[in-house]
Amino acid sequence: MGRLLSCPQCSHEKVLRSRPLSASERMAALFLLAPFSCQHCSCRFMASRIGLDAPRHPVDRREHLRIPVRLYLSFSGGKVRGEGTVLDLSMGGCIIKSETQVHVDDIFYLEIATGQQDRPIEVAAMVRSISSRGIAFKFLRAAQDNKRLLAFVQAQTADHLQKSAAAPEVPVKS
Ligand SMILES: [Zn+2]
Numbered sequence: 002m003g004r005l006l007s008c009p010q011c012s013h014e015k016v017l018r019s020r021p022l023s024a025s026e027r028m029a030a031l032f033l034l035a036p037f038s039c040q041h042c043s044c045r046f047m048a049s050r051i052g053l054d055a056p057r058h059p060v061d062r063r064e065h066l067r068i069p070v071r072l073y074l075s076f077s078g079g080k081v082r083g084e085g086t087v088l089d090l091s092m093g094g095c096i097i098k099s100e101t102q103v104h105v106d107d108i109f110y111l112e113i114a115t116g117q118q119d120r121p122i123e124v125a126a127m128v129r130s131i132s133s134r135g136i137a138f139k140f141l142r143a144a145q146d147n148k149r150l151l152a153f154v155q156a157q158t159a160d161h162l163q164k165s166a167a168a169p170e171v172p173v174k175s
Contacts, residue, residue, distance in 0.1 A: 003054030013041035017061035067091040068157045078109035087113055092154055094139040103128050103136055115153055122149050
């Protein structure tokens with residue numbers, strides 16, 4: 002069995018590997034250092050990946066593909082129909098702004114517009130939380146199955162990383 006990490010702040014072992022986000026974190030990847038985030042106290046720290054028990058510290062998918070966007074969406078479920086703006090999108094879900102009244106655990110069918118000529122991306126989602134930031138949806142189907150969503154998120158991520166750091170991305174093998 003490999004080495005297990007624990008959080009330097011709260012010593013919790015629920016630690017997920019993060020994707021390098023800054024130029025210095027990408028540089029550190031050359032020395033087999035990777036960023037990790039604690040799921041308990043949400044602190045972020047760097048640690049060596051050598052000999053690590055990888056399955057116990059999986060990559061945090063929700064974090065690594067979260068990207069700011071501004072996309073029109075419409076949604077429907079039961080008798081409710083609404084529309085709004087997607088502010089933040091990842092393979093795991095999205096955050097939207099909408100005037101429509103929804104409740105936690107409501108399930109909707111989302112149609113996210115990505116451009117003028119493309120059909121909207123369709124995905125089923127559940128309301129996870131409602132806050133001043135907006136309505137957080139969790140996608141129901143494993144988002145990896147949704148090829149159009151995956152392609153769109155990957156394209157946006159590449160774009161976003163290019164804008165946020167001039168340094169080329171260092172591929173990290175798991
Ligand atoms: Zn912690």
